[in-house]
Amino acid sequence: MGQDAFEITINVLKMLVIFLGIVQAVPLLVWLERRGSAFIQNRLGPNRVGPLGLLQLLADAVKFLTKENFVPEKGEWFFYYGAPVMALIPASLAFASIPLSIPIAIEPFEMFGRTFGPYTFIMQGYDLGIGIVFVLGISSLGAYALLMAGWGSGSKYSLLGALRASAQVISYELALSLSLVGILMVYGTFYFTDIVQAQAGPLTFNFLGKSVVIPWLPNWGIFFQPLGALIFFSATFAETNRLPFDLPEAEGELVAGYHTEYGGFKFNLFFIGEYGHMLVASALMATFFFGGYHFPGLTPEGVSAFWSGVVSGANANNILTSLTFLLVLLAKIAFFLWVFIWVRWTLPRFRYDHLMDLGWKTMLPWALFNTVLTAVVMFISHQ
Amino acid sequence: MLTVNDFLFYLLAAVTFLSGAGVILARNPIHCAFMLVVSMIGIAGIFVTLDAYFIAAVQMIVYAGAVMVLFVMVLMLFDLKHELKAFSKGAISGVLKLLSTGVLLGMLLAYIGYTFSVDPSFKPVPADPQHAMETTKEISSLLFTRYVFGFEVIGVLLLVIAIGAVTLSRISGGTHADS
Numbered sequence: 001m002g003q004d005a006f007e008i009t010i011n012v013l014k015m016l017v018i019f020l021g022i023v024q025a026v027p028l029l030v031w032l033e034r035r036g037s038a039f040i041q042n043r044l045g046p047n048r049v050g051p052l053g054l055l056q057l058l059a060d061a062v063k064f065l066t067k068e069n070f071v072p073e074k075g076e077w078f079f080y081y082g083a084p085v086m087a088l089i090p091a092s093l094a095f096a097s098i099p100l101s102i103p104i105a106i107e108p109f110e111m112f113g114r115t116f117g118p119y120t121f122i123m124q125g126y127d128l129g130i131g132i133v134f135v136l137g138i139s140s141l142g143a144y145a146l147l148m149a150g151w152g153s154g155s156k157y158s159l160l161g162a163l164r165a166s167a168q169v170i171s172y173e174l175a176l177s178l179s180l181v182g183i184l185m186v187y188g189t190f191y192f193t194d195i196v197q198a199q200a201g202p203l204t205f206n207f208l209g210k211s212v213v214i215p216w217l218p219n220w221g222i223f224f225q226p227l228g229a230l231i232f233f234s235a236t237f238a239e240t241n242r243l244p245f246d247l248p249e250a251e252g253e254l255v256a257g258y259h260t261e262y263g264g265f266k267f268n269l270f271f272i273g274e275y276g277h278m279l280v281a282s283a284l285m286a287t288f289f290f291g292g293y294h295f296p297g298l299t300p301e302g303v304s305a306f307w308s309g310v311v312s313g314a315n316a317n318n319i320l321t322s323l324t325f326l327l328v329l330l331a332k333i334a335f336f337l338w339v340f341i342w343v344r345w346t347l348p349r350f351r352y353d354h355l356m357d358l359g360w361k362t363m364l365p366w367a368l369f370n371t372v373l374t375a376v377v378m379f380i381s382h383q
Numbered sequence: 384m385l386t387v388n389d390f391l392f393y394l395l396a397a398v399t400f401l402s403g404a405g406v407i408l409a410r411n412p413i414h415c416a417f418m419l420v421v422s423m424i425g426i427a428g429i430f431v432t433l434d435a436y437f438i439a440a441v442q443m444i445v446y447a448g449a450v451m452v453l454f455v456m457v458l459m460l461f462d463l464k465h466e467l468k469a470f471s472k473g474a475i476s477g478v479l480k481l482l483s484t485g486v487l488l489g490m491l492l493a494y495i496g497y498t499f500s501v502d503p504s505f506k507p508v509p510a511d512p513q514h515a516m517e518t519t520k521e522i523s524s525l526l527f528t529r530y531v532f533g534f535e536v537i538g539v540l541l542l543v544i545a546i547g548a549v550t551l552s553r554i555s556g557g558t559h560a561d562s
Contacts, residue, residue, distance in 0.1 A: 173448070
C-alpha cells in the first residue's frame with residue numbers, strides 16, 4: 001500500500017474515488033439512457049425535475065431508499081439480500097484494476113514541517129500484474145449474483161430468468177476470452193500498462209521483413225485485431241445482459257427475470273451492477289483496441305510542456321498531465337457507453353435459440369479462427 | 384509478530400476451512416454448492432498471498448467461475464429431495480462412504496505431517512506484482528516443454544469426457560426415451 005501515512009492515505013482515497021466514481025456514473029448514465037432513448041424514439045424523456053431533467057434521478061434514488069423493505073415469503077433471506085451486493089462486487093473490482101492514466105510522479109515536498117516523498121502514484125486502484133486474467137476471473141463471478149437472486153426470490157420467473165442469464169453469461173464468456181487471445185499474442189503480455197504503452201505513437205508493423213510506419217494512423221489494437229474487437233464488443237453485450245441479449249429479463253416471457261421480486265434500493269443495486277459492467281466493458285474496449293489513454297498527437301512530453309506554460313512547479317504539472325490523459329480515456333469510455341445505449345434502443349431482442357446459436361456456432365468458431373489467423377500472420381511477419 | 388501476509392493467510396484459511404465444513408454439513412444442496420464456491424474463492428485468495436497471481440486467477444475462472452456455476456445451475460433445475468434420502472441410506476453406500484473418507488483423511492494427515500518435515504525457515508521470495516508476467520511465462524514454458532506429455536494427456540482426457548457426454552445424451556433411454 002505504501003511506505004508512509006501519506007502514501008497509504010492517498011492509495012485508500014484513490015480506491016474510494018474509483019468505487020464512488022462507478023456508483024456516481026450510474027445516475028448520469030440512467031439519465032443519458034432515458035433522454036437518449038427518448039431522442040431516438042422522438043419523445044422528450046424526463047425533463048421536468050431540475051435543468052434538463054437531471055435531478056429526476058436524485059428523486060428516483062430518494063424514492064428507492066424510502067420503499068418498504070421485504071423478503072418474499074418463499075424466498076431465502078440470505079440469498080435475497082446477498083444477490084444485489086454480489087452484483088456490485090465484480091464490476092467494481094474489475095474496474096479498479098484498469099489503468100486510467102499515466103502514473104503521477106510526485107517530487108519531495110514540505111507539509112506540516114516534514115518532508116514527504118518522492119512518490120509514484122499509479123492511476124488505478126491496484127496493480128496485480130496479471131491484468132486481463134484477473135478481470136476475466138473476477139467477472140466470471142458475476143453469474144452468482146443472478147443465480148442467488150433467482151434462487152433467493154423463491155419465484156418461478158426469477159429462477160427461470162436466473163438460469164437463462166447464467167447460461168448466457170457462461171456461453172458468451174468463452175467467445176469473450178478467446179477473442180482476447182489474439183490481443184495477448186500481438187502484445188505478448190497480459191499486463192494492462194504494457195498493452196497501453198504498446199499502442200502509443202503512429203501505426204507500426206512488420207510486413208514481409210520490413211518495418212512499415214503509417215504516420216496518419218494511431219498504433220491502436222483495432223488495426224491488428226479487427227475481428228477480435230468485433231467479437232469482444234458483441235460478447236460484452238451478452239455479458240452485461242443488455243439488449244439485444246437481454247433474454248433474462250424478457251418482459252413478455254419472464255415478467256422481469258431474476259429481479260422480478262426485487263424492489264426499492266435492492267433493485268437499484270442490480271441497476272448499478274449492470275451499468276458497472278458496461279463501464280468495465282467500455283474501459284476494456286478502449287484499453288485493448290483503442291489505445292487506452294493515448295490519443296494521436298498527445299505525448300506525455302508534449303502535454304507536460306503545454307502545462308508548464310500554464311502552471312509552475314513539477315508536481316502540479318505532473319498531476320495536470322495525468323489528468324489530461326485521464327480525460328482522454330474517459331472520453332473513449334463515454335463513447336462506448338453511448339454505443340451501448342444506442343444499440344439497446346435500435347436493435348430488437350434475439351430469440352433464445354438464436355442467441356445460443358450465435359454464441360456457440362458463430363462467435364466461438366470465429367474467435368478460434370481469429371486466434372489461428374493471428375498466429376499465422378505473426379509467424380509470417382516475424383520471419 | 385503477525386505480519387499482513389500471515390493475517391491474510393489465517394483469515395483465508397479460516398474462510399476456506401469453515402466453508403469447506405459447510406459443504407458437508409449443510410442439508411440443502413444449493414447451500415452446499417454456494418459454500419463450495421466460497422471455499423474456491425478462499426483458495427484463490429491463498430494463491431494470491433503466495434504471489435501465484437496467475438494460478439489464483441485461473442482458479443477463479445475455471446473453478447469458481449465455470450465449474451461451480453454449472454453445478455449451481457444443475458442443482459437448481461432438479462428437486463433433489465429423493466436423491467438425498469436414497470444417498471443417506473444403505474449399508475453398501477455407507478461402507479463406501481466411510482472407506483473414501485478414510486482414504487482422504489489418511490492422505491490429508493500424511494500431507495500435514497509432510498509439511499512439518501520441511502525446513503521452517505524456508506520462505507519463498509515474494510514476487511513483485513509487475514513481474515507476474517515472468518512467473519506466468521515460466522509456468523507456460525514448463526507446461527509446453529517438461530510436462531508436455533501430462534498436459535496433452537489431460538487434453539485427451541477432456542476430449543474423451545466431452546465425446547462420452549455427447550454419446551450418452553444421444554442414447555435413447557432414461558429421460559430421453561422415445562415413448
